[in-house]
Amino acid sequence: MVSRRAVLRTALAGAAGIAAGAYGARELPHWLGLDDLPVAGGYAAAADVLDAVHHAGVAVHYYVETTEPLVAFTFDDGPSPHWTPMVLDALDAADVPATFFMVGDRLRRNADLVRGRMDRHAIGNHSWNHDDLATLDLNGVLESLGRTQDEIERQFGRPVTLLRPPFGHIGGSTMLAADKLGYDVVLWSKAMREKMFHDDPMGQAKDIIDSVRPGSILLAHDEGDDRRLVTIQGLATMFDGLRKRGFRMVTVPELIAAGSSPRSAKQ
Incomplete structure (x- = not known):
């Protein structure tokens, strides 16, 4: 009834x-x-919610303007026991540096996977729990990023200068937090298309090799389900094919330093 x-x-x-x-x-x-919109303190916060603004603006990089044949591979969401060791093995075998945007809680739980293996690679902040920062107020963003920054510095003894917001979602509070913490925001110009090439690692590799241009920032992942394998299985082919095109793989800070960005790369 x-x-x-x-x-x-x-x-x-x-x-x-x-x-x-x-x-x-x-x-x-x-x-x-x-x-x-919550302009005075929510996710769309304006600069008047800060006692002091540290910079006139925050650099956001989708790619880097450069004539040098450079490309940066980036890996999000780890470290994870599923795929991070496989990614690091592929990078080591090809002598390729990359940039890892780490989730703080996963680093806390899986630090042994990456300890001693990150010297050639750059590390960026990807929030504490893969939080959608664009939905948080400034205090919430600062808490998430601050915990992750502390964990990265504790595990690796190096400062953190790069932020990639999960999902690429950016709210005003995220930009203010990036300003306060001295971060550059790094997005991407080309992503792995794992759904399209689910059973075709060589097709995924060819897609990357053919589409990369100088200054490209490539998005990949070292955490997730089995569809990530199509990228990981194709990494060696990507590296080889890009080198044959004359490209050199670098970290994001190295790429920014080589470009014409208004803000120089931070070390």
Whole structure:
């Protein structure tokens, strides 16, 4: 038997649908309060929420403008016992440096996987629990990034100067936190297309080899499910093919230093 409450819910949902059709989908954000952005302290925070702004702006890198045939491989979400050792083995075998954007809690739990193996590689901050930073206020972003920074410095004894927000999502609070912590924000210009090449590692490799241009920042992952294998199995072919095209693989800080970015790379 259908309750009167269930009937009422259905009627209300139907009425909402009719209203949306009558007034247009653009009215819904207003009804829900989503157009009232939290400029004074939420995820869309402006600079007036800080006692002092450290810089006039934050550098955001999708790629680097350079004429040198350089490319940077980046790996997100680890370290993980599933794929991180395989990625490091492939990098070591080809003598290729890379940049790892690490999740703090995973580093805390899996530090033994990477201890002693990161000297040639750069390390960046990827939040504490793969948090969607674009939905957090400034204090929430600072807490997530701060815990991760502390863990990276504790494990590797080096400063952290790069941030990649999970999912590439950026809110105003993320930019303010990056400013406060002195980070450059690093996104990407080309991602591995693992769904498209699920059973074709050589196709994935060819896609990367053919599409890279000087200054490209490539997105890959060293944590996840079995679909990551299509990338990992193709890494050696990617490295070899890019070298045959005359490319040299570098870390993100090295790539930034070689480019015409308004902010020089940090060491």
